[in-house]
Every structure is written in C-alpha cells, then in structure tokens.
Amino acid sequence: MVRPPLDTTVPFVPVVLGGELATYTLARAFHAELDVRTTVISRTVPSAVRGSAIIDNVQLPGMDDDEQLLAGLSDIADANPGARVLVLGTVDTWVTRIAALRDRLDERFAIPYPPLPLIERLSDKEGFAALCAEVGVAHPVTRAIPADAAEADLGDLLEGLRWPLVVKAGDSSFSTLVYEGKKKVAYCDDLASLVELRRTMTTAGYAGSLVVQERIPGGDEQMRVLTTYSDLSGTVRWGRLGHVLLEDHDPAMIGNPLAVISGASFTAVGEATRMLEHVGWTGYANFDIKVDPRDGTEYFFELNPRLGRSHAYLSAAGHPIVAPMVREHVEDRDPYDGVEVGPETDDWLYSIVPVPLLARYVTDPATRRRLAAIRSTGRVVRPLRYDADPGRDRRLAQLKNDVRYVRNFATHYRRPVTA
Incomplete structure (x- = not known):
C-alpha cells in the first residue's frame, strides 16, 4: 500500500x-x-x-x-x-x-x-519468563541452569520437564563466540546430549547460564511475530500480528522469520499489552509467539526491544513504522497524529527468501491457497527491491541474498518439518 x-x-x-x-x-x-x-x-x-x-x-x-x-x-x-x-x-x-x-x-x-535497565530485564530470557509468570501470560515451561551449576546436578534442575528440550544461551556474550557446530537455538533429546552441549559451549569460552524450555510442537507455520508501539506514557497504542510461513534454519540464525503474511489473533495484542503496561515499556516491542497445534494456546517466547528483523511485513501492508517515532520523539507530538495505519486484514507477503523457494516449504493446505492468492495479485514485497532506489548494486544485493538462501536451505533444511 x-x-x-x-x-x-x-x-x-x-x-x-x-x-x-x-x-x-x-x-x-x-x-x-x-x-x-x-x-x-x-x-x-x-x-x-x-x-x-x-x-x-x-x-x-x-x-x-x-x-x-x-x-x-x-x-x-x-x-x-x-x-x-x-x-x-x-x-x-x-x-x-x-x-x-x-x-x-x-x-x-x-x-x-x-531505560537500559528495563531493556536488559525484558531482553533477558529468564527475566522475560519471570514477567510472563508474574502477569499470567502463556510461556513455555522454563528453567535456568546457572553458570556455576555442577554437572551432576543438571538432572535435578530439569526434573519434571518433558523432553525434547530447547536450549538457549542466557547471556548475550554467546553471540560473539565462534566454534564448530554453534547453534543459536539447540534441541536436546536427553540429558546426555544437553551435558555434551554445555561442555562444548564452556570449552568455547561461554561462561553464562543456559535457558531450557519444553518444546512446543509444530513447524515454522505455527510461529507468529507481534509488533507493538507504546507511547511515552507507557500506553500500548498499536499492535499487529504476522503469520510466519518460514524461519531461518542456518544454525547461526535459526528462528529468524524469513517470510510473513498478515495474521490475526483474539488474544496476542491483549496479552502483550498487559505485560508492557505492567512494566511501563515505551517504544516498539517485538515478540516471538508459537501457537500450540494441540489446543491453540499462544505461547510467548521472547521480547526484542525494537522493531523486528522482518519489520517490513508491517510496511508491506501499509502500516507506517517510523512516522510514530518521529512524531513522538522528534516533534513532541502524539505518535499517531496524522498517521494512518493500514487495515488489519490486508493480505500482503513479505519474503526475504525467493518466493518459489518459500512455496516449497508451506505445507498447510489453507495457507498454501492463501499464499497462491497473494502471489496472483502481486502483493509481494522483497526486502532489497525498491522502485525509488534502483541501480546495479541494489539488484546485485537482492541476487546475492537470494542465492545465499537457496544454498542455506539446500544445506540446512532440505525438507519442511511439521512436528
């Protein structure tokens, strides 16, 4: 739009x-x-x-x-x-x-x-889990393994959790480490594999805690991304959900949304509002959510203190994303003074990966039909293609992006996983 x-x-x-x-x-x-x-x-x-x-x-x-x-x-x-x-x-x-x-x-x-302390509190996976528990928002059952926990005590710390488990670094220092087999998010089927993973990370120099969660079943198409904007009074003024069709499966980038269409939810914005207004958040927040296919529960995974990497799913559907910040933080006006957002149900696709590649990985019949309908109308936005910014370097950047993702999926994720 x-x-x-x-x-x-x-x-x-x-x-x-x-x-x-x-x-x-x-x-x-x-x-x-x-x-x-x-x-x-x-x-x-x-x-x-x-x-x-x-x-x-x-x-x-x-x-x-x-x-x-x-x-x-x-x-x-x-x-x-x-x-x-x-x-x-x-x-x-x-x-x-x-x-x-x-x-x-x-x-x-x-x-x-x-303020920095609030960013650090909610960006921290343990801190976010604690907030979800505090306000009663659905969050995967989560445990923390302290950095100084003895290996022999790991079984007791994880008592009652159902395997397989999702394992993530609890400290941002993990992002700077380089070692063979590194994964942003790891899956462990049993205690032995978790112990081995911890040893590998420690040997590579990681000295922080681990965050361990029960895995919610379902593939990429069960994921959602939610973006909200809170004004300087801490009031959530706006939010839009995106339905993720495909995530990154490169071990270093796993979990990042790569293709998003507009989504709908009766509860997600309300749940996010309760959390954000409870702590007095201001500005943008970006949430990763997974819908449990067994009962439809929307589990909040984490909060990013900014627009998400795939924020252009909002621009594609006609939602101004920078104007509210300028209105409020530069002009000292109401963030939505004269800023008209797009319709909530407008069907657009934002895809970082080539669309033919994306179509290979969409398995749900209803979603496949919706994707085909969007493609037939041409309502597709690619990240590096912008009519007002033509030129050889821009075309080359998009081509390099597409080739890289074709190679990555051929290497790391040859067939879609739905379980």
Missing part, C-alpha cells in the same frame, strides 16, 4: 547503526513514509546498503568503542545544524549500546528506547 510521504514539522536526520538487511528496510521506510535519507554508520560498506540512493553510509571501523561512536554521532549532528538526530539500531546489541550512551548525548539527539 503506497501513500504520499507525511509532512514533518522539525528537521531531523535518522541514523541507524549497523548494516544488516533490516538496516536497509528501515531506511526504506524513512524514505517512503517521510521522504528523508538515512545515515547508516557501519564498520565497512555492507552489501545491504551499498550503492543505495536513499542512504548516506558513514564508515566507522572503531564504532565498537564508545568514544569513537560518540564522536561519529557528534560529527553527524554538527553537519546538520538545527536538526534532531534520531538514533536507532536494528539488532539488540546496538539498541543496548544506544540506551547505555543516552546520558552522554546532548539535546540534539532523540533516543526512542526505554
């Missing part, structure tokens, strides 16, 4: 840290919704933003150092006198950095994230 760009009352510059695919789709949203260019700060020149006509890319090899990052942000503000600088991240690492540096940025900067 295409609308003319909205007007803004305050000059501003959106700055996005990183260079991932989601960085480009966020810049694309700023251009489509507000007709502004985005400045991307990255260590090198990522293919996702290379050659873009809507992005100014600032290379900052030392951006992992706080002083260098602050200096880089200050340079951008100095080059744009009279403008606010809206600082954003598309992965948790950058969001946490931005929130941590908030007090060292002056009034020229706008930071659309909650």
Whole structure:
C-alpha cells in the first residue's frame, strides 16, 4: 500500500547503526513514509546498503568503542545544524549500546528506547519468563541452569520437564563466540546430549547460564511475530500480528522469520499489552509467539526491544513504522497524529527468501491457497527491491541474498518439518 510521504514539522536526520538487511528496510521506510535519507554508520560498506540512493553510509571501523561512536554521532549532528538526530539500531546489541550512551548525548539527539535497565530485564530470557509468570501470560515451561551449576546436578534442575528440550544461551556474550557446530537455538533429546552441549559451549569460552524450555510442537507455520508501539506514557497504542510461513534454519540464525503474511489473533495484542503496561515499556516491542497445534494456546517466547528483523511485513501492508517515532520523539507530538495505519486484514507477503523457494516449504493446505492468492495479485514485497532506489548494486544485493538462501536451505533444511 503506497501513500504520499507525511509532512514533518522539525528537521531531523535518522541514523541507524549497523548494516544488516533490516538496516536497509528501515531506511526504506524513512524514505517512503517521510521522504528523508538515512545515515547508516557501519564498520565497512555492507552489501545491504551499498550503492543505495536513499542512504548516506558513514564508515566507522572503531564504532565498537564508545568514544569513537560518540564522536561519529557528534560529527553527524554538527553537519546538520538545527536538526534532531534520531538514533536507532536494528539488532539488540546496538539498541543496548544506544540506551547505555543516552546520558552522554546532548539535546540534539532523540533516543526512542526505554531505560537500559528495563531493556536488559525484558531482553533477558529468564527475566522475560519471570514477567510472563508474574502477569499470567502463556510461556513455555522454563528453567535456568546457572553458570556455576555442577554437572551432576543438571538432572535435578530439569526434573519434571518433558523432553525434547530447547536450549538457549542466557547471556548475550554467546553471540560473539565462534566454534564448530554453534547453534543459536539447540534441541536436546536427553540429558546426555544437553551435558555434551554445555561442555562444548564452556570449552568455547561461554561462561553464562543456559535457558531450557519444553518444546512446543509444530513447524515454522505455527510461529507468529507481534509488533507493538507504546507511547511515552507507557500506553500500548498499536499492535499487529504476522503469520510466519518460514524461519531461518542456518544454525547461526535459526528462528529468524524469513517470510510473513498478515495474521490475526483474539488474544496476542491483549496479552502483550498487559505485560508492557505492567512494566511501563515505551517504544516498539517485538515478540516471538508459537501457537500450540494441540489446543491453540499462544505461547510467548521472547521480547526484542525494537522493531523486528522482518519489520517490513508491517510496511508491506501499509502500516507506517517510523512516522510514530518521529512524531513522538522528534516533534513532541502524539505518535499517531496524522498517521494512518493500514487495515488489519490486508493480505500482503513479505519474503526475504525467493518466493518459489518459500512455496516449497508451506505445507498447510489453507495457507498454501492463501499464499497462491497473494502471489496472483502481486502483493509481494522483497526486502532489497525498491522502485525509488534502483541501480546495479541494489539488484546485485537482492541476487546475492537470494542465492545465499537457496544454498542455506539446500544445506540446512532440505525438507519442511511439521512436528
């Protein structure tokens, strides 16, 4: 759904840290919704933003150092006198950095994230599980294995859980480790396999806790993604559910949604609202949810303190995603003043993977029919294809993306799993 760009009352510059695919789709949203260019700060020149006509890319090899990052942000503000600088991240690492540096940025900067302690509490898998229990939201049965727990005590710590179990690192330091066979999310069929996994992670240098959950049955098509926006008073103003058709199965990226169509739920937004308003959350939140095929229960898995990696499923259906942040954090207006969201049931497909590849993995007959109907109308959005940003580099970026996913699925996930 295409609308003319909205007007803004305050000059501003959106700055996005990183260079991932989601960085480009966020810049694309700023251009489509507000007709502004985005400045991307990255260590090198990522293919996702290379050659873009809507992005100014600032290379900052030392951006992992706080002083260098602050200096880089200050340079951008100095080059744009009279403008606010809206600082954003598309992965948790950058969001946490931005929130941590908030007090060292002056009034020229706008930071659309909650306080750092709240981000850390809810981004932590144990903290999120505790919040779900506190407010009575469905969450997979979860246990924590402390970093200092003796190997001989693991059986007692997991007493009562039903195997197989889902095992995740409880500490964000895991993301920086490199070792053979590393998986973002692991599945253990018995205690022996869990012990072996823990030994492997420890040998690689991981010193944090493990989060262990009972596995909810069902394949990728049982997954949902929910995005909400809370204003500065802590009131949830808006939320939309996406029905995931396919997830990433590369061990390093497993679980990330790759194809999303609009979804519907009678309870998900309400449950998220109870959690977020209970803790006073502000800004965007992104939830991973799985629907239990046995009884329809919607289990909340985790919260990301930002727009999700596949946030363009919202843009595809005509939901402005950057305008509310600009209205509230840059212009000091109501986030939805003059911002019209799209219809909840509008059928669009957002697919990071090539659509023919996606169609091979959709197994539910009703979903296959819906996907075919969407394809026949041409209501398909690809992440790196944008009419206002043509050029050889952009076509090449999309081609490289597609080839990579064809190879990854041939390697890691040759046939769909529905159980």
